[in-house]
């Protein structure tokens with residue numbers, strides 16, 4: 001990066017005699033000039049503002065931090081220099097929505113002194129055509145070395161009472177339903193549990209999580225999130241509804257502190273995406289671009305994965321993870337050869353073989369098996385430090401035989417590590433657990449962090465845990481293992497740097513359909529919010545919507561039509577896609593199942609054809625290295641009508657489209673399994689008029705025929 005020094009204030013060399021300077025506003029524009037950022041020091045406080053095509057996005061907003069062990073970094077600043085630069089590169093992710101990504105931004109570095117403490121702090125801004133990022137940088141200046149953050153006070157002042165799609169603030173879970181409301185209604189619409197909860201997860205009746213999607217009355221789409229969350233705690237947003245200002249609110253540790261840092265260091269990026277077209281928000285690469293390039297030299301072992309699993313029959317019931325009902329006193333103290341197997345254990349040799357056969361027959365890469373290891377008798381709710389050892393199978397799971405059987409059929413088993421929140425215990429066993437995987441030929445693990453954390457008092461989104469999640473990923477890399485972590489912190493684009501992080505959950509996935517049913521608009525919101533930071537293991541593909549038919553005691557309902565379940569493989573981008581339903585159900589709908597078999601999991605190009613948060617999303621993607629295209633549409637309870645131009649197809653080729661659509665009388669509640677499949681010759685000149693019924697969607701595969 002080449003820097004041009006715009007202004008260097010005449011300051012005393014040691015900085016000690018400095019007094020806060022007058023404001024010296026610095027303005028910088030994105031490469032094509034759509035986004036403008038203003039940064040200055042006003043009344044000794046750093047302030048920034050952002051516009052998009054001249055319209056206000058962020059009104060003048062203060063920046064600063066409060067420290068627990070020293071004078072605050074909130075005011076008393078003077079600006080010592082402003083440096084600007086520009087950057088333009090194209091990079092190629094190991095896997096992704098696009099095989100090449102342009103990273104093109106203007107940069108502004110605001111250098112600050114805080115003379116009364118002899119300290120320095122810099123704020124780095126990057127300005128893209130679709131938004132901005134900024135972070136605090138703490139140089140090693142000989143004065144500030146170790147410090148403890150009491151809180152970060154980054155403000156985001158709103159220019160109006162926007163519509164927002166938000167979930168409640170929480171230090172431990174994002175598994176909430178989204179609410180659509182005006183910003184002024186957040187307080188009134190905050191879930192009762194958050195307002196009345198006196199537990200330590202309570203933080204504010206106007207606190208929300210990122211990524212937060214908003215829309216202004218004059219049609220701007222604004223999204224606030226963070227990028228490259230490393231060695232820092234996760235940011236929430238607290239809304240001051242009198243002044244219309246969001247402020248950062250970091251996750252505390254067990255002592256109530258928000259971060260222990262050592263210079264030289266920096267915060268994660270705080271991001272604001274903006275466009276007047278909702279499709280640009282979905283297509284944005286801003287968060288990936290703000291992350292560091294790939295940290296690994298060899299990535300040949302990292303592959304997208306399509307999988308089935310011994311899973312839904314436990315989630316939806318009536319089967320179980322546990323081999324027995326007998327509670328173990330302590331792991332290994334229970335003699336599994338003598339206890340009663342209660343006959344509900346799913347991860348048994350015969351059942352796993354059935355899934356392997358199904359995967360092999362239909363071309364899936366892997367079979368996830370949960371409940372394979374001892375400890376599930378009392379894994380939850382007792383805050384036990386030592387439940388699992390991650391290496392000892394139940395007596396009816398023959399790890400050697402099953403892996404051999406799978407591999408003889410060209411399939412791999414996927415490992416499962418439920419930590420039950422006991423992360424200390426997981427780290428104790430991690431090396432042995434990864435070694436065991438290497439021994440039997442596993443190359444991917446689904447990990448999970450259900451329950452309260454151990455060490456007790458730590459939160460899922462605190463600095464300590466964030467460091468653990470990354471440790472689990474980088475240690476896995478040493479074993480050539482890919483990681484899909486559930487209940488971990490929400491992603492912030494780290495998969496660019498560590499591409500063996502192929503998935504996360506960090507939101508309500510399909511499993512909630514089995515419990516309560518996600519709101520029908522859920523999948524029209526997630527790509528705007530949760531997916532901004534990285535792929536989600538959403539586990540779509542449920543064809544049997546009525547949970548009572550699966551489990552007489554079940555009362556969930558999958559709030560989607562069957563055609564929309566197919567569409568999710570395209571609209572919910574992920575290099576890791578599960579066909580979550582059970583083989584018996586798929587065998588009843590093999591014509592629709594064909595789409596799941598065909599759909600790609602890695603892409604050369606992704607286009608968003610139609611999009612509106614909370615309403616509908618239509619995505620089109622070209623399979624990597626092929627001329628096959630796949631289109632998906634997910635709609636809310638009002639349904640959606642599309643008029644698609646296929647002008648993205650190769651002009652010189654002819655194609656056949658197979659369209660999996662809702663039947664005319666389909667409805668997510670009353671008639672979810674009604675679909676129709678049709679074939680049509682198409683070319684780049686074709687238009688397709690299609691309809692998604694309430695809670696419905698459609699999926700299309702387009703293959704060349706010449």
Ligand code: NOJ
Nearest residue numbers: 370418448450486505511
């Ligand atoms: C919650 C996860 O989201 C789910 O997928 C998993 O099966 C259970 N925890 C058990 O680990």
Ligand code: CA
Nearest residue numbers: 175486487505
């Ligand atoms: Ca979960």
